[in-house]
Amino acid sequence: MPRSLWKGAVSFGLVTIPVKLFSATEEKDVTFRQVHPADGGRIKYKRVCEVCGEEVPYGEIAKGYEAADGRMVVLEASDFDDLPLPTAKQVEIVQFVEMGEIDPTAYNKSYFLEPEGPGAKPYVLLREALKKSNKVAVVKVALRSRESLALIRAADDLLVMHTLLWPDELRDGAFAAPSDEIKAGKGEVEMAGMFIEQLTAPYDPTQFTDSYREALEQVVAAKLGDAPAVPTAAEETGEGTGDVVDLVAALKASVEAAKKRREAAAAAGAKEPAKKTKKAG
Structure with missing residues (x-):
């Protein structure tokens, strides 16, 4: 059984549903190592400071934000701890919508929700209510210290959560559309x-x-x-691609x-x- 990525609760009005979050997907690809062709030795990288030239242990590396004018701000752990993040352990349902209203381009990652302890009954309640209404729940959730917009839908016996990209993360694709002068007969x-x-x-x-x-x-x-x-x-076939004229x-x-x-x-x-x-x- 996979390990849960997150534990929290779904807030369904006055009903709270304790849940665990599991990744619903796994990418399968052939992975490679960077190696020295002469002897097959793996290539390793050192974390070196560009100012003093010293190698910096991973545990001593901080997060820095570079402003547009080149100034660097170093952020401490306390800076993140003090940020207001009400959805840190709570999945807040903010709206119910039709599934088709959400642009598929906005979909990011998918997760299974598993009820914990007393959460089983309200879990089933939310699942069946979503099925009957043909709606999905729009929620806000914090994963890996980042707040995300997401939707929860009923899928067979499960509740599945899909994180969504924020509107300002979606590019305008108008530039890729052909000219209005081009028509199909x-x-x-x-x-x-x-x-x-x-x-x-x-x-x-x-x-x-x-x-x-x-x-x-x-x-x-x-x-x-x-x-x-x-x-x-x-x-095997010797086939290639050619230009389609007619x-x-x-x-x-x-x-x-x-x-x-x-x-x-x-x-x-x-x-x-x-x-x-x-x-x-």
Whole structure:
């Protein structure tokens, strides 16, 4: 069982729900060390003061804030202790909203909430109330000495909390939008819609895997002498990418390819006979 990251309580009106917080995700990637190629030795870094040149032990390093004009302010532990942070151990519900009202760009990290002791009954109460109302709770919470905006939603038997970025942390993406002068033709939009329809299916994340990580793990295994290196898909097919000139023609080809894949999958499923057991004697 994973270790809880935080303990506190969700304030649901006059009801208090003691909870533990657990990370709902874990990143899986191939990690690397910085090494000396000649002998494989790991590269280590020293913390050196740029003013006096002395190496500074980690325990003696303080936090400094550099102003725009270059002045440096050193902050003591007491400076942080004295900051007003009412949400340090309390998750305060400030509003209930529709899930769709929150821009997905604002989502940051996800956590499971587990009730503690007498918190089980009010936990279930909040979970069922959120389900019935189709709402999510907007909350404020302090994690790692930083106050965050977050939402709590019901997910099956659990309450899940997603921390959100603050509004001033979201960039305006207007600069990335194409010019208003660029238009998509009616036929192009209709053909694109047909392609979307062909690939529309219930979302099943188990269908997808991290091909890059799998291939990289095979390369590492081959280097260790445990397995032969496997060629990439591009090496096997010899395919490359080219410029798409005729959008309608490209989309038509995409639709036909999608139809064939769907028909082949359906035919393969229909050909699998049901297993029969032979009667004895």
